[in-house]
Amino acid sequence: YKIISYQEETARSVSGEKTKEIGNSLSERLATNINLFKNESSTPKQKKQAIIFVEYILLKLLDQDINHYSTEFYCKKNSINYRWLKRCALIVLNNAPSTPHRKKYVPNWLSQIRVQLTNLPIPDDKSLKWKAPGHILKQPKRWRIDNYAANISVSSTVHGVKGEEFDAVLVVINDDRSDTLFENWKSRQIGEAERVMYVACSRAKKYLCIAVPDKNKGAFLEILKDKDISFNILSEE
Incomplete structure (x- = not known):
């Protein structure tokens, strides 16, 4: 064979x-x-x-x-x-x-x-x-x-793609974990969720799409502006 x-x-x-x-x-x-x-x-x-x-x-x-x-x-x-x-x-x-x-x-x-x-x-x-x-x-x-x-x-996991790059990446933030995630981001606490997000968000070569729960949209936009990251809002819904 x-x-x-x-x-x-x-x-x-x-x-x-x-x-x-x-x-x-x-x-x-x-x-x-x-x-x-x-x-x-x-x-x-x-x-x-x-x-x-x-x-x-x-x-x-x-x-x-x-x-x-x-x-x-x-x-x-x-x-x-x-x-x-x-x-x-x-x-x-x-x-x-x-x-x-x-x-x-x-x-x-x-x-x-x-x-x-x-x-x-x-x-x-x-x-x-x-x-x-x-x-x-x-x-x-x-x-x-x-x-x-x-x-x-x-x-197998998001950690399995370290070193890999893709043309487009979609990151979906779970509604149940989103509050803790954004609080940690704002306070600059680095936990497992933050490491996973870093790996996921750093793999895109052309397009990175992030689905954010509506309740956290404002906090997320503030984080992006604070880091001087350009972005487009695809939907207000």
């Missing part, structure tokens, strides 16, 4: 024997799950099961000797690893050709599926810590899927 490095953007190959072994041993179940996912009459539970099964195959490709946790477990942990895994599984299911009814076409169908899996950006097992679903990545990870014109860029 092709492994794409998010740093060097180079590819290296793994033994092709593994491809045949995985494809043959799981081909029937894979065919069933792809058909379930594509069938309009399938229930949400059946489609969810299809996704989980493809995730299981991807875990096998990563040589991870762990149990495949449930979707709920990963979601509760807000795991960046699972978000990557689910995206890859959905790409396989959405782009996989339907299973042929005639057996003579099955080998060609399997070959197409293997190409799908081969072109997935499966990362080196050292770059993802699957045994710690709640692990916070300190650096943003990127994987490209050129064959599907899809770019995947994932960051």
